[in-house]
Amino acid sequence: MRQDTIRRLFSLILLAILVAIFSGTSEYFLTFANIFTLLREAAVTGILAIGVTFVIIAAGIDLSTGALVALISMICANFLYYTTLPVPIILMIGVLVGILGGSLNGFLTAKLKLPDFIATLSTQGIFRGLTLVFAIRENGVIRNKVIKNMSFLILGGHINGIYLATIAFFILAIIGQFILKKTRFGTYTYAIGSNLKSATLSGIKTDAVKIIVYIIxxxxxxxxAFFLTSKLQSATPEMGIGLEFDVIAAVVVGGCAFSGGHGDVFGSVIGTLFMAVLTNGLYKYNFPTAYQIIIKGLVIVATVIFDSVYQKFMENRTARTKNLKQFPSNFIESK
Structure with a gap:
């Protein structure tokens, strides 16, 4: 079996074990209401995880997602509070801000050759600072006002109990998986993550690909940001703090290696559901927030250790197979 397939099966087994544990100890866990709520809570993290999947497959990292979500939400809130612009126009402005934020990350890493960690950590601070600049104020004091525009708040609604955010999450996952697996751009993304130098020598415009994955x-x-803001019906400077941790955790648990070149969107969907189930279960058992963070951190460590051990096992297996194939010819030559 391929490494990616085995890795995805490992994530599915972890998810199944977690569901079995929580459903066996709580009669409310597998109720329709809880499942729909769980999927809604997973949706925003999952949507962000789709974009970060492209980045990590290309051997990058994006630490600015939570801060960029806050900035986009706050800018949209300003237009909703102070203007009468139609909601579609405001959404287009939010998309433009997201594209500009991604382009900045791509420019810093691809053109200026800054390490992805440093570049996105820096933009995280920039986006968070801009969020404070655009924060809604009254008499110089930041106020968190309730958004009352029903044309915008409809994004937080549902169809027969299934929230629009959940539907969008799964649709975007299908689109993202198609791009990765069935398009030339997807092939290029895997190529630069596996071996940047070889990808460059083969004629791939690696800088352009890296900028695009950050734009995604x-x-x-x-x-x-649109779905999170419509759910909360407000935008706050604190919005999205720590969100990048959950996003990266979901992508890593789903099978994307930090070294790049491995993983896919469907794996990240499984990782997102795993983290959502874990969070939901820990919350229902009233685990303190500190312990929830510790447990999530331990899950990431365990997953990375598994990836490292399995990668070393596969390399040793490949080397042994290669030696066995060469043995007959070497034996004949020695005779």
């Missing part, structure tokens, strides 16, 4: 991440941040 920024676009997903915009879409996630």
């Amino acid at each position: 991440s920024g676009l997903c941040c915009a879409i996630g």
